[in-house]
Amino acid sequence: MFTYKSLLTVLFYTFFLYSNYFGYDLYIANTIFALMALASLFLLSKKELFISGFFISVLWFWWIGYSFVYYDLIFLIPIIIVAIGCIYGVLFYLIGLSNNFIYKFIYIVILSYINPFGFNWFKLELLFVNSYFGISKIEFILILLFVSLFLYYKDKYKRGSFILFFVSLVTLYIHNISNSTIVTKPKLEIVQYNTKIKQNEKWERDNKQKIVMENFLAIQNAIDTKKDLIILPETAFPLLLNRTKDINNRLLELSYKISIVTGSLYEKDGLYYNSTYFYENGKVKVAHKVVLVPFGEAVPFPEKIRNLINDLFYNGAKDYETAKKPTTFIIQGIKFRSAICYEATTDDIYEDLDTPYIIAISNNAWFTPSIQPTLQKMLMKYYKKKYNLYYLNVTNY
Structure with missing residues (x-):
């Protein structure tokens, strides 16, 4: 009624x-x-x-x-x-x-x-x-x-x-x-490189080279302007970064001049992860996603039903794999907890938290134009107040 x-x-x-x-x-x-x-x-x-x-x-x-x-x-x-x-x-x-x-x-x-x-x-x-x-x-x-x-x-x-x-x-x-407190921003010069790439264009073969080039231009510009860190969005490199040696090697080389955090996919033994890569001083550390999006990255049902749904609606694609626990990066001596999109709005990613600084990368192009980015920001503000955090949120809209 x-x-x-x-x-x-x-x-x-x-x-x-x-x-x-x-x-x-x-x-x-x-x-x-x-x-x-x-x-x-x-x-x-x-x-x-x-x-x-x-x-x-x-x-x-x-x-x-x-x-x-x-x-x-x-x-x-x-x-x-x-x-x-x-x-x-x-x-x-x-x-x-x-x-x-x-x-x-x-x-x-x-x-x-x-x-x-x-x-x-x-x-x-x-x-x-x-x-x-x-x-x-x-x-x-x-x-x-x-x-x-x-x-x-x-x-x-x-x-x-x-x-x-x-x-x-x-x-x-x-x-x-x-009882309200304010966390000061980290003492680093940081570039938060937000992008606007449509979801239906991001993974097209013809667009990948252009996207990769624009990412490297942004990194080089950050180096030229003497920044300490650049953060790129979730899946900013629309490929399997750990299996793409030329791009991975170039990022390793640039990491001697600037710390780099970027989203991309990761593959090992036929299993796929939605991941954040952290490059610094010629080394790379990878944080796999801990909490997957229900029905977006994982079907929250028993295996037989999950496989049936994946076969019917997702062309037989498998769910992404997850890490067992959250990852904390130490960037130029400062700790940052890694969070990828949806998991930044869950309590699980803040387990055993030993830093107020959160690097939250997202790809909201799946849902734009809509109120989804607004709701996500409201949820991050909720967790910011709950755990007394400082977010560095970088997004592709």
């Missing part, structure tokens, strides 16, 4: 994202709408919750189907969009199974941990990324608790419940600003 309450709920959950997409971060509006978004979960009926969850998820994730264009599977796009909407619609619907506030509170907390098929981009805490409150799980649970208690007692203790609610939020705000 699509009612005005459902419509408002969709607005509350999407305003922060689309306002940021259009270049506006309205902290007051984001804060108010985030509180209203949580309140709506306690007030809507089951049907209204389903409709709200359906359209919220569609407005967050409609771009996911874009990548299927490059596999000639355009017909799957509307199916994927509807499937996404239904999954989150059901998850929201379950909030309304009981009118008990305790049940709703506990389920919403559980919902904040649910990642369908391992895809973790729907975070309720994102509502507060560009607000006056923090994004930690404890702060989220406290805000949810304050909202639920206010709604439960507002009719019985009108003035008192409002004052207590307001004071509680102010206390959280003061805690947030008093």
Whole structure:
């Protein structure tokens, strides 16, 4: 049932994202709408919750189907969009199974941990990324608790419940600003070489030589301007770099003059990796991706089903392989954790973290033009606050 309450709920959950997409971060509006978004979960009926969850998820994730264009599977796009909407619609619907506030509170907390098929981009805490409150799980649970208690007692203790609610939020705000810290940028002269190469052109044989030449021109320009480090995007070299000796050797030679970090593919014993290569002083270190994109780089199902899906939709292609643990590069004496696109928005890549500096390379051309790069940046801001990080994000759009 699509009612005005459902419509408002969709607005509350999407305003922060689309306002940021259009270049506006309205902290007051984001804060108010985030509180209203949580309140709506306690007030809507089951049907209204389903409709709200359906359209919220569609407005967050409609771009996911874009990548299927490059596999000639355009017909799957509307199916994927509807499937996404239904999954989150059901998850929201379950909030309304009981009118008990305790049940709703506990389920919403559980919902904040649910990642369908391992895809973790729907975070309720994102509502507060560009607000006056923090994004930690404890702060989220406290805000949810304050909202639920206010709604439960507002009719019985009108003035008192409002004052207590307001004071509680102010206390959280003061805690947030008093505990916020800023990580200074690394003391290196760094070139972040962002590119704009369309996905359907990147892997064409006729374009590879041009792309490689432009990469080397960017590296040489960084050398000429006395930079310490240049970072290129994910798969900036659209080939198997460890199997392309002439390019690999040239990068090794240039690494005596500048440190180089670049994305490319890696092959060993018939297994393929999405990797980051780090060149310095004639040596190379490779960081393989730890967390793969569900359905993009790995099908999150048992082997038989995975093989069937790969045969049906991906021409029999195998899933990428993964590293067992994240990699930290030491670049001119400074530690940088390597992260490739999606994994930069997961907790796994920050395990055993011993540095605030993250090199996050991406290839967002799969999903542009869309809000995907905006959502990715919001997620990185979430993790930046969560782990007190400094990102060097380099992207191909």
